[in-house]
Amino acid sequence: MNGISMIQLAKELGLSVSTVSKALGDSHEISASTKKRVLELAKKYKYKPNPFASNLRKKKGKQIAVIIPDIVNNFFALAVDGIESVTMSKHYDTFIYLTHENLEREKAVLEHLESGLISGLIISVSTGREGYAHFQEFYEATKLPLVFFDRVPDLLQFPKVITNNYESSFDATVRLIKAGSKRPVLITTTEPMFTSMERRRGYQDALEKHGIVLTDEMIIHCSDDMDSNYTILRKIFSQKKRPDGIFASIEKYAITSYQVCKDLKLSIPKDVKVIGMTNLRTAALLNPSLSTLSQPAFDMGKEAAGLLIKMIEKKSYAAANDIIVLPNELTIRDSI
Amino acid sequence: MNGISMIQLAKELGLSVSTVSKALGDSHEISASTKKRVLELAKKYKYKPNPFASNLRKKKGKQIAVIIPDIVNNFFALAVDGIESVTMSKHYDTFIYLTHENLEREKAVLEHLESGLISGLIISVSTGREGYAHFQEFYEATKLPLVFFDRVPDLLQFPKVITNNYESSFDATVRLIKAGSKRPVLITTTEPMFTSMERRRGYQDALEKHGIVLTDEMIIHCSDDMDSNYTILRKIFSQKKRPDGIFASIEKYAITSYQVCKDLKLSIPKDVKVIGMTNLRTAALLNPSLSTLSQPAFDMGKEAAGLLIKMIEKKSYAAANDIIVLPNELTIRDSI
DNA sequence: GTTTTTTCCTATAACGTTTTCGTAAAAGCC
């Protein structure tokens, strides 16, 4: 705003604007001596190219956006940290948009971004499998590269960064069973997301392999509303024939599970064994320490951002169905 | 990018570009009927103004930046949530930059933003009191509004959103003493930040008021490195004459304190009473549940963003020394 | 019926870059 422009640089140097522009861009058309003169004056005046002018002319910029459901969640916070570590080093600017699991908000953000403000997009979707059209539309309208991570639209052909949800959920469930749980339940979302489906498959197959019959009540659906989740879980665990194991497939469900057990005076792991899918730093400090299946959140963000920037810069044409799979990590503590 | 431009709209409508621009801007110079025609066609083609062109011409845009030390920290995550809730509703875009407590990185971001990419800035500083010059320089160079929150540069005249650190730290310390701690220590940062100084003052005055003599060892300095913090604390609590109370003035220090006590088999609250300054959602689920002094993080973000946007839109010229003080909340649980 | 005002629109010049094209001068070639 207050800064100096190329025009003023050119004037002071007795050069044309185009020469200055090329010099700053290190073009081969400009002699070494002129480049030096230009660079020096630019430095002296702390010249910074106006990004709007530059983006307008080049029809693209070094800005990307991240759309996630929630930042107050260690997983997404870590993912953003990973993303930012890459964008920072590649000199990109990162917009952040939070959908709070709200499909309308997600749509609104996407529509807003059709203006061309950004050159690429990283998303973790906020809803179930029915709501994917807006991503496709965004892509058709803008042809911008977009990368999904964790919560990905399985039905669409886009680059994705995910984890081995099926295998690791299978393993986690097996550990619950081996620890003595006869009837472990799965706590999952109402929204049919890809990640949840995969985790559920892993859970189911583990039960089946160990000869445990899956009944409807064993899959507990929770929402984004902590209070109603508490009510649901409390009711279930107040029953006489209550579950003796929990695989909480979402961070906040693990917390609520603990709360319910605490309030109902159910002993973990004696009465109920718990494994939570979470990246909580305090997992080891909970009472008792929580066994976790944690996601490589930071690395997922890093991979996603790396992939996106590669696509933007067309250094490598990432295949539309490029899928990076990272492993989850199972940490057994005192809760099973 | 792929979208339609004003020029094409104008052509199809048989109008001039300026007319279309004014119609879209709801100018009084344009008749209602023309406005209607323009709006309709714009809607039909999903016209979105090119933000670069618009920003370039207007010399400002609807983008702001948030610079914070760390997103993997409930406090800052909540603050960003609060900020985003405002920017979203006011149709601003929010850049995010993480400094990881690194002064050089903070300076680099600020310098980068001097390009004029944004119209305003929200910051929580990453360092001590000696490193404030770059903020002043940024302001001189850009004259952009900036708002600080929580970790504010007390020596500079800028709008700030803070909490009653002194009073609430005083209260927290008093609670520790009343709970029976004869020699409560303060765990604080090595960096002399404003917030820490205030908390320390509160701690000191509480001791003094209760006739407890403050010695140097009672103020424990920790850094951003979890491992070295662990070592420091473990050493102190292994001593024979170890402290019997902790006021952890930073979230991560509370966690490390718990870890150390657990590993040293010190009972909380019998051997050591703890109050942590934190926004951890899991505080109540820790072993034992942690008494916390928590900050109104979300609201701080909201206030900061509200203030910033007001300044940007000049609806009210926020005074340079506008300071909003929100109260911290003390929640006593089983750790004291 | 003339003048003044209002209404509604257009032409044009910005905003600060990048890029394409053109062209002198210098260098290379025989």
Place this chain on the structure above:
DNA sequence: GGCTTTTACGAAAACGTTATAGGAAAAAAC
């Protein structure tokens, strides 16, 4: 020395807006 090629720069257009100034037609005022 005449020719081509290369080097190093400049002029001008373009990117898609917004703001300023101006002007024709319609309405209002006398």
